Amino acid sequence: MNSSAHFVLPSGPLPSVVVERDAWIRAQRPDLDAARRGLPTDRPAAWLWECEPDGTGGVRPVLTVFLTNRECPWRCLMCDLWHHTTLDPVPPGQIPRQIDVALAAAGPVPPNTRLKLYNAGSFFDPGAIPVADYPAIAQRCRDFESVLVECHPSLVRNGVRVREFSEQILPARLEVAMGLETAHPEILERLNKRMTLEAFCAAAGVLRDVGCSTRAFVLVQPPFMPAALAVEWAERSASFAFSSGIQWVTLIPTRGGNGALEPLREVGAFTPPTLSCLEDAVDAAMASRAGMLLADVWDLERFSEDPSTFQARRDRLEWMNRLQCVLPRVGGG
Ligand code: SF4
Numbered sequence: 001m002n003s004s005a006h007f008v009l010p011s012g013p014l015p016s017v018v019v020e021r022d023a024w025i026r027a028q029r030p031d032l033d034a035a036r037r038g039l040p041t042d043r044p045a046a047w048l049w050e051c052e053p054d055g056t057g058g059v060r061p062v063l064t065v066f067l068t069n070r071e072c073p074w075r076c077l078m079c080d081l082w083h084h085t086t087l088d089p090v091p092p093g094q095i096p097r098q099i100d101v102a103l104a105a106a107g108p109v110p111p112n113t114r115l116k117l118y119n120a121g122s123f124f125d126p127g128a129i130p131v132a133d134y135p136a137i138a139q140r141c142r143d144f145e146s147v148l149v150e151c152h153p154s155l156v157r158n159g160v161r162v163r164e165f166s167e168q169i170l171p172a173r174l175e176v177a178m179g180l181e182t183a184h185p186e187i188l189e190r191l192n193k194r195m196t197l198e199a200f201c202a203a204a205g206v207l208r209d210v211g212c213s214t215r216a217f218v219l220v221q222p223p224f225m226p227a228a229l230a231v232e233w234a235e236r237s238a239s240f241a242f243s244s245g246i247q248w249v250t251l252i253p254t255r256g257g258n259g260a261l262e263p264l265r266e267v268g269a270f271t272p273p274t275l276s277c278l279e280d281a282v283d284a285a286m287a288s289r290a291g292m293l294l295a296d297v298w299d300l301e302r303f304s305e306d307p308s309t310f311q312a313r314r315d316r317l318e319w320m321n322r323l324q325c326v327l328p329r330v331g332g333g
Pocket residue numbers: 072073074075076079080081120121122152179193
C-alpha cells in the first residue's frame with residue numbers, strides 16, 4: 001500500500017462510530033415509509049430485458065427481475081436500493097409469485113438466456129428471501145443458462161446455503177455478485193459496509209470452492225476519494241477483486257441522490273465522477289484486467305460533461321464491454 005492509501009478527504013459530518021454513523025445515514029434519507037408500506041409484494045418492483053457480453057465478443061439475452069422484499073440490514077453510505085424495499089419481511093410464497101409475474105410478462109425465453117434476481121440486498125439473507133422458498137425459486141430458474149444473485153460477503157458464510165441453492169437450480173449455473181466498493185481500506189470503513197478486505201477475500205474463496213461464478217462491484221470515485229486518485233484506486237480495486245479470484249468486475253460511477261451523499265457533497269467530501277474519469281478508470285482497469293471487466297453504463301448521461309459527444313462515448317464503453325479491450329477514445333473524452 002503506498003502513501004496515497006492514507007490521503008483521503010475529511011469525513012465531514014459523517015460520525016466515525018458505527019452506531020452513530022448508521023443513525024446519521026438513516027437521518028439523511030427522505031421519508032418514504034408511507035410509499036414503502038404500500039408496496040405490493042405479489043409482483044416484482046420491475047423487470048427488464050437487456051443484453052450482456054458473453055466474454056467471447058458476443059452477447060447473451062438477460063432477464064433481470066427486481067424483487068420486492070425487506071430492506072437490507074446494512075446501511076451503506078452510498079446505497080439507494082432501500083427506496084423500493086418493504087419495512088417488514090415478505091411472507092413465504094411471495095418471491096416465487098413475483099418471479100412468475102415477471103416470467104409471464106417477459107414472454108418466451110430464448111436459449112442461453114441469463115437470469116438476474118436482484119433483491120436490493122442479499123439473496124442469501126433469510127430475512128429477505130425465505131429459505132423455504134428456495135425450491136420454488138429454483139424450479140423457476142432451471143431453464144436459464146445462469147442465475148445471478150447479489151450477496152453481502154458476510155452472508156456467504158461457510159457456503160452451505162449457497163451450495164444448497166446452486167444444486168437446486170441445476171443445470172443452470174449460479175453466479176454470486178458482491179460489492180467490494182473499494183480496496184481503499186480507510187474509505188471502505190467509512191462506507192459503513194462493515195466489511196474488511198480480508199472478509200471479502202474469504203467470501204470469494206468460499207464461492208470459488210462452492211463452484212459458482214463470481215462478480216464484484218467497484219465504485220469509481222466513492223465519497224472521500226480525492227478526484228486525483230479516483231482512477232488509480234478504481235484500477236487497484238479491480239485488481240484486488242481479480243486477485244481474490246473474482247471472475248467479473250463491474251466499475252460503477254458513484255451516483256449521488258440517496259440523501260446521505262448530499263451533505264457530504266456540500267462540504268466537499270464527495271464529488272461524483274465525470275464521464276472522463278469513468279473512461280480513464282475503465283481504460284486503466286481494462287488494460288490490466290485478469291478477468292472480465294465491465295463498465296456500468298446505466299444512467300450514464302448524468303456524468304457527461306458534453307451532450308454532443310455523449311452517445312459516441314457511451315457506445316465506445318459498450319463495445320469495450322463486449323470486446324474486452326481498450327478502444328481509441330472518441331468525442332474528446
Ligand atoms: S450491502 Fe448492498 S444493498 Fe445492503 S446497504 Fe450495502 S450496498 Fe445497499
